[in-house]
Amino acid sequence: MSKSQPIAVSGVRPTGKQHLGNYFGAVVNFVKMQDIFNGYFFVADYHSLTTHPDAADLREKSKNIALVYLACGLDPNKCALYLQSDVPQIPELYLIFNMFAYLGELEREATFKEKVRDQPNNVNVGLLTYPVLMTVDIIIHKAHKVPVGKDQQQHVEMSRDFVRRFNNLYKVNYFPEPEPFSFNDKLVNVPSLDGEGKMSKSKPDHTCIYLEDEPDVIRKKMMRMVTDSGPKEPNSAKPAIIQNVFDMMSLVSAKDTVQHFEDKYNDCSIRYGDMKKQLGEDMVTFLAPIREKINELSADEKKLYDILGDGGNKARASAARTLKDVREIIGLKSF
Ligand code: AMP
Secondary structure (H helix, E strand, C coil): CCCCCCEEEEEECCCCCCEHHHHHHHHHHHHHHCCCCEEEEEECHHHHHHHCCCHHHHHHHHHHHHHHHHHCCCCCCCEEEEEHHHCCHHHHHHHHHHCCCCHHHHHHCHHHHHHHHHCHHHCCHHHHCHHHHHHHHHHCCCCCEEECCHHHHHHHHHHHHHHHHHHHHCCCCCCCCCEEECCCCCCCCCECCCCCCECCCCCCHHHCCECCCCHHHHHHHHHCCCCCCCCCCCCCCCCHHHHHHHHHHHHHCCHHHHHHHHHHHHCCCCCHHHHHHHHHHHHHHHHHHHHHHHHHHCCCHHHHHHHHHHHHHHHHHHHHHHHHHHHHHHCCCCC
């Protein structure tokens, strides 16, 4: 890591298997960023506690995220790869930042409202203060950029508000205001295969392409993508479900393949069965090296634990510097 490079922080929750949305919204950016940023990439295990996971299951899923990070190309010599819960400075700064977050703004936040709707029997306080913990994950390393998918944009905006509030309250210019980041022009949104919203770990298996899916499973899932009876007039606008299929194709297929189907759509000769078949094959080709690498890496657990141990050391060292400064700024300096 170099002192002169800007800092990037991001994480993925170990609440399920990694899917294409995690890959294109987050991990692919982490891999590109590690060469030009000081990257801190973590497994967001504290965040997953809001859904009360079984302990053994949480451990397994956390390990799996780290494996996926490595299989996708994160290099522990270039960045810090760690478990969020290995950094005790995070909960301390979280406690402090809870004082700068207001109930009203947290209650208005879109993801919180969605969770209240989806899991009315488990509206715990951790869900409400999720944006505060996420802010702390980012600012504990004084990050400038946060590589996330479109779904996290509002949370990063809130982080900017909290940081601004802190800097103003204590009349310091201590924390940079973090910005969402993607190498694409806009933040990526990978759609769910059923055409309803985004691909998500909390949706049924058949709506997600997992990075570990076997080729036949991928082919089947792609064939089940929802389409319609086809365009009736040349050059017509695409309905959202059809745009989803094209969006998915542009992630994994060659440009001329996408253009071929664009042309067919525009002259009304498109056959969605052919398009989905092609998409299935391209998806299989795209994911094969990642799946193979995950299998290869999972054979050496000791190496994985060493990498996470080392990443934890780097993350704690950086976090301790920030917390020391913050304690001093707010008057908690110990005597
Ligand atoms: P999560 O799986 O909710 O912990 O999200 C981890 C990262 O993956 C975050 O940066 C999200 O923005 C990103 N992500 C999750 N689902 C999608 C999706 N369907 N499209 C784009 N990015 C996503």
